[in-house]
Amino acid sequence: MRRPWFTALLILPWLACSLSASALEPEVQAAKDEGMRLWGQHEWIKMQPYLEQAAEAGDVEAMYYLGEATRLLGRGLTEEVMGWYLKAAEQGDPYAMLRLFQGGACIAGDECPEDAEGWREKALAETLPRAEAGDTDAMLALYHVYRLMDDRGEGVDWLEKSAEQGNSEAQTRLGKSILDGQGWYFLKSRRLEAAEGWLRKAAEQGYVPGMIALTSVLDDLDKNKELWEWILEASKRGSRIARVVYGECLVNPEREAYCQAKKDVVRGWAILQAVVEEVDDRTARYIMESNRDRLTPGQLSQAEAMVDEWLNRQPPLSNFPPRFGF
Structure with a gap:
């Protein structure tokens, strides 16, 4: 079943942005x-309720993630999933499309766009059109579009444009793609340096996934002091994995060279x-x-009293899952 309402979206490309950006009522x-x-x-x-x-109030992002949640449940x-994706696609979300x-919505569900x-x-x-007009999020989306059209080269070109114009998510994805083998580098050290450059740009903008990816490169480069600084920063910004690493390093700083912390088993235990x-x-x-054998009963009691200090901090703990790609 082809949907004529998609024709209007070509005439009014601004519609998706305006609808997505409309303010919700405070309780919503x-x-x-x-x-x-x-x-x-x-x-x-x-998350679904x-x-x-x-x-239901028209938020496109919520529609898309409802589709994602149900899909990820296997x-x-x-x-139900197709319904949410169709609603988001109706308002121009490329990832829903x-x-x-x-x-296989066109084949399995007979749900196809009218004009494509x-x-x-x-x-x-x-x-x-939005990417050509300078929208870096659209440039990043094109990377995924072209990749699924088996034109990876064109997709990478748009990814690089987005990264060069400062999109932190694109910078992170580009850095990780370089680590995964994208581009030609004669030496591993050159590849690491190239990836480090992009990941550092993302991290310095406060993008937590960029910080976490950067720590992996810094580990390979034996830059342990700086790695530890980024672990602390990512933990402050809500990274679950960084918070766990922080706690473990306080409990057992000898475990890894990057644990640039003074031993504090009580605080580390409370964090964990x-x-x-x-x-959970x-x-x-x-x-x-x-x-557990590193703490005395007294230290365990002290740690228990300190847990509330680390519980439900803001921003909340997160895995920072990508919008698209898994």
Whole structure:
């Protein structure tokens, strides 16, 4: 079933932006914020009632992530998932269009755009004009569009343009792509340096996934002091994995060279316990089980009294999952 309302979107390309950016009522915005917090913690069932409130109020981002949540629960492109993606696609979301393509909506669900051959082509038609007008988020989206059209070279060109114009997500993806083998570098050290440059740009803009990716490169380059500084910064900004590393290094600083911290088993234990209580983190739980003999009963009691200091800090702990790509 082809949808004539997509024709209007070509005539009014600004519609998606205006609808997506429209202000929600305070209570609906609060529900969306809670839903996105749960999304960041991979709570794909718990997040849905909150995001449904925002989606019903017309929030495109909420529509897309409701589709993502149900998809990630392993349910495939069900009628429910397709419904949310279609609603987001109706308002111009290119990632929803790409999910519809990946799920075979045109074939399996007979849901195709009226004015394009398929959902990839629709995403290209919607996104290319905005990218050419200088929208760096659209440039990044084109990377994914062209990749799914088997034109990786064109996609990388747009990714590089987005990164060069300061998009921190694009900078992070470009840096990680270089680490994964993109481009020609005669020496591994040159590849690491190239990736480091892009990841540093993203990290310096406060982009937490860029910070975490940068720490991996700094580890390979034996830049332990700087690596530790980025771990602390990422922890402050809500990175779950950075918070766990911080706690572990306080409990057992001899474990890794990058643990540039003075031993503080009480504080480290409190941090790990807070992570377990907040997000039921299995890594933190394993570290605690492996290091329990490092604390005396008295130190365990002190740590227990300190847990509240580290529990539910702002910003909330998150895995910072990507918008598209897994």
